[in-house]
Amino acid sequence: MGPRSGAPDGVYDSKNEMNQTNGHSVLDGKPHVSEFELETTDGDHRCGFGACRPGWVQICNNAKFLLVLLSAFSFIQSFVVNGINNVNTSTYERRFGLPSSQVGIISSAYDISAGILVLPISYYALRGHKTKMLAIGVAVMALGSFLMSIPHFTTDIYHWGQNTTGLCDTANKTTCAIRDSSLSNYLYLLIAGQLLHGVGGTTLYSVGTSCLDDNVVAKRSPIYVGIMYAFAALGPALGYILGGQLLNIYVDFDAVDTKKVPLVPEDPRWVGAWWIGFVISTILALIMFVPLLAMPRELPGAKVVRESRVSEAHEDGSEEKTRRPGFGTSLKDAPLVFWIIIKNPTFLLTTLAASTEGIVVSGFATFVPKFIQNQYGQTASFAAVLTGCLAVPGAAGGQVIGGWICGRFKLKVRGMLRLSVVMCGICMLLSAAFWAKCEQPRIAGLSSKSSEPMLVDQCNGACGCTQTNYDPVCGSNGVQYFSPCHAGCLQEEWTNDGTKLYSSCDCINGTFPNVTHSAVPGNCGETCSAMYVFLPFFFLMILVTFIAATPTTIVTLRCVPENQKTFALGVQWVFVRFLGTVPGPILFGAVIDGVCLIWKETCGEKESCWIYNNSDMGRNLFILALGVKIASSLFFLLASFVYRAPSGDKMIKTSTEETLAVEIIQNGVDSNGSLVKEEPIRDSDESINGVVNRL
Numbered sequence: 001m002g003p004r005s006g007a008p009d010g011v012y013d014s015k016n017e018m019n020q021t022n023g024h025s026v027l028d029g030k031p032h033v034s035e036f037e038l039e040t041t042d043g044d045h046r047c048g049f050g051a052c053r054p055g056w057v058q059i060c061n062n063a064k065f066l067l068v069l070l071s072a073f074s075f076i077q078s079f080v081v082n083g084i085n086n087v088n089t090s091t092y093e094r095r096f097g098l099p100s101s102q103v104g105i106i107s108s109a110y111d112i113s114a115g116i117l118v119l120p121i122s123y124y125a126l127r128g129h130k131t132k133m134l135a136i137g138v139a140v141m142a143l144g145s146f147l148m149s150i151p152h153f154t155t156d157i158y159h160w161g162q163n164t165t166g167l168c169d170t171a172n173k174t175t176c177a178i179r180d181s182s183l184s185n186y187l188y189l190l191i192a193g194q195l196l197h198g199v200g201g202t203t204l205y206s207v208g209t210s211c212l213d214d215n216v217v218a219k220r221s222p223i224y225v226g227i228m229y230a231f232a233a234l235g236p237a238l239g240y241i242l243g244g245q246l247l248n249i250y251v252d253f254d255a256v257d258t259k260k261v262p263l264v265p266e267d268p269r270w271v272g273a274w275w276i277g278f279v280i281s282t283i284l285a286l287i288m289f290v291p292l293l294a295m296p297r298e299l300p301g302a303k304v305v306r307e308s309r310v311s312e313a314h315e316d317g318s319e320e321k322t323r324r325p326g327f328g329t330s331l332k333d334a335p336l337v338f339w340i341i342i343k344n345p346t347f348l349l350t351t352l353a354a355s356t357e358g359i360v361v362s363g364f365a366t367f368v369p370k371f372i373q374n375q376y377g378q379t380a381s382f383a384a385v386l387t388g389c390l391a392v393p394g395a396a397g398g399q400v401i402g403g404w405i406c407g408r409f410k411l412k413v414r415g416m417l418r419l420s421v422v423m424c425g426i427c428m429l430l431s432a433a434f435w436a437k438c439e440q441p442r443i444a445g446l447s448s449k450s451s452e453p454m455l456v457d458q459c460n461g462a463c464g465c466t467q468t469n470y471d472p473v474c475g476s477n478g479v480q481y482f483s484p485c486h487a488g489c490l491q492e493e494w495t496n497d498g499t500k501l502y503s504s505c506d507c508i509n510g511t512f513p514n515v516t517h518s519a520v521p522g523n524c525g526e527t528c529s530a531m532y533v534f535l536p537f538f539f540l541m542i543l544v545t546f547i548a549a550t551p552t553t554i555v556t557l558r559c560v561p562e563n564q565k566t567f568a569l570g571v572q573w574v575f576v577r578f579l580g581t582v583p584g585p586i587l588f589g590a591v592i593d594g595v596c597l598i599w600k601e602t603c604g605e606k607e608s609c610w611i612y613n614n615s616d617m618g619r620n621l622f623i624l625a626l627g628v629k630i631a632s633s634l635f636f637l638l639a640s641f642v643y644r645a646p647s648g649d650k651m652i653k654t655s656t657e658e659t660l661a662v663e664i665i666q667n668g669v670d671s672n673g674s675l676v677k678e679e680p681i682r683d684s685d686e687s688i689n690g691v692v693n694r695l
Helices: 035-041 055-060 065-086 089-095 100-125 132-152 186-214 222-248 276-294 302-308 319-321 331-342 345-375 378-409 412-437 529-546 549-558 560-581 583-593 615-644 654-669 689-692
Strands: 019-021 022-025 029-034 473-475 489-494 500-505 519-521 596-602 605-612
Touching: 022 331, 022 560, 022 654, 022 689, 065 089, 065 100, 065 222, 065 276, 065 345, 065 378, 089 186, 089 345, 089 560, 089 605, 100 186, 100 345, 100 560, 132 186, 132 276, 186 222, 186 500, 186 549, 186 560, 222 378, 222 529, 222 549, 222 654, 331 345, 331 412, 331 560, 345 378, 345 549, 345 560, 345 615, 378 412, 378 549, 412 529, 412 549, 412 605, 412 615, 529 596, 560 583, 560 615, 583 605, 583 615
Parallel strands: none
Antiparallel strands: 019 022, 022 029, 473 519, 489 500, 500 519, 596 605
């Protein structure tokens, strides 16, 4: 739509000033139906279902409400995928007898699904109904959460070794108990749930991000995207905190009398109520389905927002190709679109940087609670709460700060890339926090320098001890033992104050008062303040990492042709998934398994790890984080060097009516369909550039 006669291109004519008469605009003294008014009568631009699209619902028909919905969607998705699932890492191992490397596959399944489906979903979104696609995505995610809760309801109650005494039995050696292989088979159901989560997640972060950017002017887009991603960061935080509290509840509280369970959360055999978080996320996702389904194909004035943009696409001639009439409307154009995007050097290098960032983000998100639990001797519940407290201000604050910096300093593509380089450099220095470690507990028969534990000795060789159940005891000699059996204890008794005491322990030299060769349940307590050094530095690592996240997303949206940015996000996510977030948890899990000192074994078959080498774990995680951050900074730096900004001003001028539509997109409409303005246009000669910049 071009400017009215008598006005220069892109400039308001005071004679053609827009007024409102009986709900219609007046141009040149004649009533005129504006483009927005035509759109608000069109079903594709009104909220509702079918023919039922009442006027009072249209108060939600604006970019701000769309931001609310997408923020809620991203919160729920990250709550379950990056929060609840990651909190349950150690619990999966204990409940289903799985090593860390297999638990890492559960987390990676999300990214495998997302990586496979992101291209067809994002390409279809170029011409499809984006908000309906988002509604379907959140429904599929609800199904995935439901599947992940099923193992609790279909398995027998948890057996922690209640049928064994744990004492040395020289008369009848412990027989090998056949492992219940059906428990480990639930790994596949957990993977299936994560695969469905991946469908919802890839729809959100490819279609949802592009949908939000389509409806917001360029100046505000980084803030809107930053807010959406901040809620994506708040989700894991609440997931860690709530999930950690749920792990203080016994797993089978709904089936057994918990007063008769002698375990406490500090006991390494304890399993908490891991499944409740998935039930909660199922309900929340279903609630989000209805309002997303009611949103229109696009908001009123979205076309004007797109046409008022100044192109920042990498200058290689590709934008002219994609603007051909009808281009991208059929699948036959997909290979060419893919080639145009992938040969964009700025996009490719930024994508590689995002992929390497994905390795550390997904790896640490999955295993940081486990690291804190084992390195600093905390319970799974408290470790999860600590991680959540770090994630709330760190990740969410980083997303918002990153978006604010881009908007405040009006950073273009090259400026945002350089900001990311600086953040990666700071993060390299902060990764030294992993050297803050506690001394390895003194456990009889265990040496941190030896890969093979020697838990069985002459004093307990006839006891028939196994590594099936880790039941630590502290001997009167100040040495910790794997179990009363490994301490050679023949008897157990209760003291007057209600404390359990193991006596006649052949492997213990030393005494408690009036009792010889004795042990008490639990670890030999040793205080360690290293955790309080690690936590503030790790918080800064999270903050700095996520400051660079929002600029990376905006660079991706800006360096490709405007009408291909949804598909570009999809292509990027393929690389990020399969080069970053898929191998990330598996790699971290393998690194952690590699420093295991004592495994849980049933009939000689290894299951989950009981005790790790703390020193090697911290060192290996430091090396891994440092190497990945170096790679990320190099990719960001190269991307800033190869980027070529487009020449000339590619702003497409718009008319007075189209400028009004831009304001409508930003400010919304009331229940009568009238514009809700934040600031009126006073200067009748103000150009479209000035209006958009002010918005």
